[in-house]
Structures are given as structure tokens and as C-alpha cells.
Amino acid sequence: MEGSISFGSMKVLRQNLDPLIHARVRLGIVSALAAGETLSFRDLKTLLKTSDGNLSRHARKLEKAGYVECIKSFQNRIPLTEYRLTSKGGAALSAYVEQMERMLKMARAVTPD
Amino acid sequence: MIIGNGPISHRSTPSEEQASEHLRFIRDVMERSASFTAVPGWGMFVVGITSLLAAWIAAVQASPEGWLTVWLIDAAIAVTVAIFTLRRKARRCGVSLSSGPGRKYILTLAPSMVAGLLLTVALWRAGNLDVLPTMWLLLYGVGTITGGASSVRTIPLLGICFMVLGVVSLFVPHVWMDVLLALGFGGLHIGFGLYIARRYGG
Numbered sequence: 666m667e668g669s670i671s672f673g674s675m676k677v678l679r680q681n682l683d684p685l686i687h688a689r690v691r692l693g694i695v696s697a698l699a700a701g702e703t704l705s706f707r708d709l710k711t712l713l714k715t716s717d718g719n720l721s722r723h724a725r726k727l728e729k730a731g732y733v734e735c736i737k738s739f740q741n742r743i744p745l746t747e748y749r750l751t752s753k754g755g756a757a758l759s760a761y762v763e764q765m766e767r768m769l770k771m772a773r774a775v776t777p778d
Numbered sequence: 779m780i781i782g783n784g785p786i787s788h789r790s791t792p793s794e795e796q797a798s799e800h801l802r803f804i805r806d807v808m809e810r811s812a813s814f815t816a817v818p819g820w821g822m823f824v825v826g827i828t829s830l831l832a833a834w835i836a837a838v839q840a841s842p843e844g845w846l847t848v849w850l851i852d853a854a855i856a857v858t859v860a861i862f863t864l865r866r867k868a869r870r871c872g873v874s875l876s877s878g879p880g881r882k883y884i885l886t887l888a889p890s891m892v893a894g895l896l897l898t899v900a901l902w903r904a905g906n907l908d909v910l911p912t913m914w915l916l917l918y919g920v921g922t923i924t925g926g927a928s929s930v931r932t933i934p935l936l937g938i939c940f941m942v943l944g945v946v947s948l949f950v951p952h953v954w955m956d957v958l959l960a961l962g963f964g965g966l967h968i969g970f971g972l973y974i975a976r977r978y979g980g
């Protein structure tokens with residue numbers, strides 16, 4: 666009985682998972698910005714150990730969705746690209762973490778010790 | 779890492795292991811993004827050596843002004859070495875000093891250094907140089923602890939050691955001040971610098 670209730674709830678949770686941050690690089694970007702205020706493109710690249718192209722592609726998707734804000738400036742005449750998490754992005758990460766925690770609880774509840 | 783590069787299919791519910799892996803990944807990235815790891819160990823080591831020399835030269839100065847001049851020159855050398863090695867290591871590690879944890883590290887470390895400089899000028903003008911070693915040790919300790927909060931774990935420990943020396947300096951005769959400064963700015967920097975250089979790659 667417990668298993669069937671959990672299965673239904675799991676299905677709802679699964680359907681509600683945010684596809685935008687349910688990918689390693691994008692989840693990494695959002696998580697890093699949640700802790701690090703603003704981070705440069707270079708910081709994120711080093712942190713997530715990914716290529717310029719891959720990071721750029723994923724960051725653009727998040728920017729398009731309004732999850733991150735891209736700030737372009739110059740430092741010593743060198744272009745500097747920084748990212749900052751928006752309130753929408755912060756809320757999306759919180760919701761995602763909450764969903765994962767609930768899934769974890771449910772999975773533990775149906776898994777015999 | 780279980781989670782892949784692309785989106786995980788929504789047809790499959792993450793298992794217990796996958797869900798906990800996702801949460802672990804988020805925690806790990808958050809911890810690493812908030813931590814500044816480009817602290818220059820070799821820079822600290824060099825600063826330690828110059829401070830030992832400064833302590834030796836300062837101890838044989840005939841006048842308090844001569845003593846202060848030696849330590850101010852050493853401070854200028856130390857700041858130059860620190861900036862140069864910090865920038866070099868940050869560049870090598872691919873981290874920025876103008877954003878994220880790098881900026882936080884500098885912004886938390888710098889105020890106590892500036893306060894120390896301004897109070898040094900004020901106390902020199904008031905003719906009260908006796909309290910300078912205690913103030914330098916305590917303020918440097920404070921700055922290192924706060925700066926270290928966003929850096930590697932060793933840095934706050936270094937700050938605590940400086941503060942302990944600062945407290946000790948309150949209870950020992952003035953003739954011991956150069957020894958305490960040598961122990962702090964010399965010995966601690968050399969010891970911790972070597973540890974950081976070995977443990978954190980330079």
C-alpha cells in the first residue's frame with residue numbers, strides 16, 4: 666500500500682522536475698552561483714571542469730530562462746563575463762533540492778532495510 | 779558522478795542513489811564555489827623569511843623610529859610579494875580575484891590590514907610605539923581568520939596562532955616583542971606557507 670502511494674507521488678514529483686536544471690552542467694552553474702554570489706566565466710569553467718563551448722551553451726539556456734543574469738564588462742581592457750543567480754533561478758534550485766529530498770525520502774520509505 | 783552531462787530522462791525516476799548523488803553534487807559545487815583555494819604558500823614562505831630578517835635588523839636599531847622603519851619596509855615588501863604571488867597562483871588555478879570567493883577573500887582580509895596601517899600612523903604620531911607589536915599581531919590574526927572563512931581551512935588556524943601571539947605579547951616584557959614578531963610574521967608564515975605550498979599546489 667505504502668509502495669503504491671509512493672509510486673503515485675514519485676510520478677508527480679518526476680513530472681514536476683525542472684528540465685532546465687536537471688542536467689549536470691546547468692545544475693552546477695546554478696549551485697555555484699547560489700553560493701558564490703557572482704562568478705566569472707573562468708571561475709565557472711574551472712569549477713565545473715568543462716569546455717568554453719559547453720559552459721557557454723548551458724549558461725545561455727539558463728540566461729534565456731531568466732535563471733541567471735550575465736554581466737559583461739572590461740577589466741584592464743580585457744572583456745570580463747560574470748554571472749549572477751536571479752531570484753527565479755534561486756527559487757528553481759530550492760524547488761529542485763526539495764524535490765530531490767522528497768524523492769530520496771520516498772525511495773528510502775519503499776526500500777526495505 | 780552518476781549524473782550525466784545532458785538532461786536525465788524524465789521517463790526514469792532517479793533512484794535513491796541517484797537522488798542522493800544529485801544532492802551531494804549540489805553541496806560539493808556550492809562548497810567549492812564559496813572557497814578560495816589559490817592562497818600562495820610559497821609567497822607566505824618568502825614573507826616569513828623577510829620578516830625573520832626584519833626582526834633581526836629591527837632588534838639592533840638604536841631608535842624606536844629606526845625600529846618602526848624596518849618593520850614598515852618589511853610590510854611593504856610583504857604586501858608586494860603577497861600580491862604578486864596571489865595573482866600568479868590565481869592565474870595558474872584559473873580563478874578570478876575580482877569575483878566570487880577571490881574577491882570575498884580580499885575584501886575580508888584587507889580592512890584589518892588598512893586599519894592596522896592607519897592605527898600605526900596614529901600611534902606613531904602619539905609617540906606610543908610599545909603597543910604596535912600587539913596590535914599588528916592581533917589585527918593580522920583577525921584579518922586572516924575572516925579572510926580564511928572563505929578559504930582553505932588552514933588559514934583561519936594561522937589567524938588563531940597570530941591572535942594567540944598577540945595575547946601573549948600583552949603579558950611579556952617589551953624586549954620580547956621582536957621575538958614574538960619573528961615567531962609570528964616569520965615562523966608562522968614559513969611553517970604554514972610550506973604546508974600550503976605542499977598541500978594546495980604552490
